[in-house]
Amino acid sequence: AQSVTQLDSQVPVFEEAPVELRCNYSSSVSVYLFWYVQYPNQGLQLLLKYLSGSTLVKGINGFEAEFNKSQTSFHLRKPSVHISDTAEYFCAVTLIQGAQKLVFGQGTRLTINP
Amino acid sequence: ETGVTQSPTHLIKTRGQQVTLRCSSQSGHNTVSWYQQALGQGPQFIFQYYREEENGRGNFPPRFSGLQFPNYSSELNVNALELDDSALYLCASSLELGRSYEQYFGPGTRLTVT
Numbered sequence: 113a114q115s116v117t118q119l120d121s122q123v124p125v126f127e128e129a130p131v132e133l134r135c136n137y138s139s140s141v142s143v144y145l146f147w148y149v150q151y152p153n154q155g156l157q158l159l160l161k162y163l164s165g166s167t168l169v170k171g172i173n174g175f176e177a178e179f180n181k182s183q184t185s186f187h188l189r190k191p192s193v194h195i196s197d198t199a200e201y202f203c204a205v206t207l208i209q210g211a212q213k214l215v216f217g218q219g220t221r222l223t224i225n226p
Numbered sequence: 227e228t229g230v231t232q233s234p235t236h237l238i239k240t241r242g243q244q245v246t247l248r249c250s251s252q253s254g255h256n257t258v259s260w261y262q263q264a265l266g267q268g269p270q271f272i273f274q275y276y277r278e279e280e281n282g283r284g285n286f287p288p289r290f291s292g293l294q295f296p297n298y299s300s301e302l303n304v305n306a307l308e309l310d311d312s313a314l315y316l317c318a319s320s321l322e323l324g325r326s327y328e329q330y331f332g333p334g335t336r337l338t339v340t
Binding site: 116144148154155156157158161163202204206210211212213214215216217218219 | 230257259261266267268269270271274281282284316318320327328329330331332333334
């Protein structure tokens with residue numbers, strides 16, 4: 113079975129500061145990795161994904177993430193955050209074969225302070 | 227291009243009742259997945275439909291059932307509602323099983339069971 117651990121339930125940062133949201137996963141088989149963002153009272157929006165190739169992937173809104181196979185991590189980063197980045201962020205994995213079910217972490221609430 | 231839509235937006239039901247939630251997938255998408263997101267948690271996979279057939283199921287009891295129609299829209303039915311069924315129910319569609327791993331989420335239906 114697969115599992116995802118998001119190491120921080122809440123991350124407060126000041127506007128224009130850098131941020132890193134941490135994600136570790138566990139799986140005995142190869143997986144694909146995703147980061148989703150959820151704004152208040154909305155569904156999930158895909159930020160970025162890692163399927164193969166370069167381990168540094170860039171997504172929307174200036175976010176990027178680095179896949180580290182040896183550490184089974186997929187941390188999300190942004191060099192300078194804005195008030196509009198306030199949201200819940202979810203890391204997720206899916207198996208390459210079979211039903212493409214997403215297994216999500218518990219989420220990290222990112223709060224941007226002015 | 228129309229995104230994933232869900233209806234209704236909100237719903238209040240009494241314990242023991244039955245409920246049907248509806249989802250219209252994004253144009254051209256033939257795979258639909260349903261997720262349950264309890265308050266403060268990450269989404270949990272309920273099941274997936276591909277070309278009108280169930281293609282995988284999470285750890286949910288049989289009183290959670292679904293359908294996918296020829297136009298690839300979908301329904302989630304829950305019988306004998308329990309208080310713990312109160313959650314945001316998310317529908318996600320994807321382009322083609324095994325070819326695209328991106329899932330596009332609708333805004334969700336918030337179900338409250340009293």
